Amino acid sequence: xxxxxxxxxxxxxxxxxxxxxxxxxxxxxxxxxxxxxxxxxxxxxxxxxxxxxxxxxxxxxxxxxxxxxxxxxxxxxxxxxxxxxxxxxxxxxxxxxxxxxxxxxxxxxxxxxxxxxxxxxxxxxxxxxxxxxxxxxxxxxxxxxxxxxxxxxxxxxxxxxxxxxxxxxxxxxxxxxxxxxxxxxxxxxxxxxxxxxxxxxxxxxxxxxxxxxxxxxxxxxxxxxxxxxxxxxxxxxxxxxxxxxxxxxxxxxxxxxxxxxxxxxxxxxxxxxxxxxxxxxxxxxxxxxxxxxxxxxxxxxxxxxxxxxxxxxxxxxxxxxxxxxxxxxxxxxxxxxxxxxxxxxxxxxxxxxxxxxxxxxxxxx
Ligand SMILES: [Zn+2]
Numbered sequence: 001x002x003x004x005x006x007x008x009x010x011x012x013x014x015x016x017x018x019x020x021x022x023x024x025x026x027x028x029x030x031x032x033x034x035x036x037x038x039x040x041x042x043x044x045x046x047x048x049x050x051x052x053x054x055x056x057x058x059x060x061x062x063x064x065x066x067x068x069x070x071x072x073x074x075x076x077x078x079x080x081x082x083x084x085x086x087x088x089x090x091x092x093x094x095x096x097x098x099x100x101x102x103x104x105x106x107x108x109x110x111x112x113x114x115x116x117x118x119x120x121x122x123x124x125x126x127x128x129x130x131x132x133x134x135x136x137x138x139x140x141x142x143x144x145x146x147x148x149x150x151x152x153x154x155x156x157x158x159x160x161x162x163x164x165x166x167x168x169x170x171x172x173x174x175x176x177x178x179x180x181x182x183x184x185x186x187x188x189x190x191x192x193x194x195x196x197x198x199x200x201x202x203x204x205x206x207x208x209x210x211x212x213x214x215x216x217x218x219x220x221x222x223x224x225x226x227x228x229x230x231x232x233x234x235x236x237x238x239x240x241x242x243x244x245x246x247x248x249x250x251x252x253x254x255x256x257x258x259x260x261x262x263x264x265x266x267x268x269x270x271x272x273x274x275x276x277x278x279x280x281x282x283x284x285x286x287x288x289x290x291x292x293x294x295x296x297x298x299x300x301x302x303x304x305x306x307x308x309x310x311x312x313x314x315x316x317x318x319x320x321x322x323x324x325x326x327x328x329x330x331x332x333x334x335x336x337x338x339x340x341x342x343x344x345x346x347x348x349x350x351x352x353x354x355x356x357x358x359x360x361x362x363x364x365x
Contacts, residue, residue, distance in 0.1 A: 013052075024044060084192065085218065087334065088221060094181070132231045134233050141233045149257070169279035175228070176284060181309045184307040185309075188307040260278065277326055277329075296331055312330070313340065315330055
């Protein structure tokens with residue numbers, strides 16, 4: 001339990017006590033009726049007991065989490081907690097997939113707002129400094145709502161070429177794994193807690209679940225979707241009184257659609273024409289099914305580990321001109337995929353150190 005929580009309870013207790021004494025006296029004098037006074041006293045006594053109970057409960061859980069018994073339970077599942085936290089960290093890294101490829105620095109200029117109108121509204125100040133906001137006319141804002149992909153590519157300088165397509169395929173691949181990973185991780189965590197159910201007092205499991213998870217040492221799973229990149233078209237009238245904002249979020253569904261949109265516009269190079277598959281959510285599932293939900297490197301499958309996070313890997317990486325074809329895709333468990341990724345990262349670093357150029361550069365985004 002947080003220290004603040006305990007302090008809060010104590011403070012509330014003393015304030016309540018003061019108010020109770022005050023009310024009892026004033027009401028008793030006011031009514032001069034023995035039944036009314038008794039009822040008030042009973043209610044207030046119950047209230048005092050409730051406050052005392054809450055206080056004792058806080059002290060009990062504080063002492064329980066400090067006890068050796070709890071420390072021993074924690075020690076016995078240490079390795080599983082460590083594995084969970086490792087996966088959680090991996091998921092957080094996957095979420096950075098898009099941020100990591102935003103390589104272009106457009107520079108920074110100073111901006112002074114000298115308007116006497118409404119430009120200083122807090123929501124505009126927040127949007128003004130964001131890089132994914134385009135200030136535009138009302139017609140662009142309205143049109144962007146009708147055809148978001150077209151306008152995002154045009155106004156945010158996203159080139160409709162194969163490089164961009166590959167990049168967004170990778171983002172979708174990582175984001176899908178992150179989304180799936182979160183739920184697998186939660187299941188795994190719940191299973192671990194279930195395995196020690198008999199050892200933890202019922203009341204603590206029932207009423208202090210979140211606290212228990214924290215005290216056991218699990219890092220918090222972030223279920224928010226805030227990491228999905230968003231693009232915004234903003235129109236503010238000359239007087240600053242009317243405004244319109246068109247917001248577009250690249251969630252899993254929109255990323256899938258965007259990949260189809262890009263593929264439609266791009267004329268694939270002749271050498272790989274007809275061979276290229278699109279890395280959509282559908283294809284990911286198809287590859288996993290083909291590989292029988294088994295890691296093609298270590299052989300671990302979801303039969304052995306039901307909450308195993310499986311990822312789709314390019315056998316020849318996109319960075320080495322590998323393409324998205326079914327033959328070039330395989331299912332790997334997240335551990336194998338991560339160690340493979342680290343190895344390729346080292347290869348690239350070595351080549352840069354040796355004076356060779358980096359194998360890929362992502363431009364214009
Ligand atoms: Zn593996």
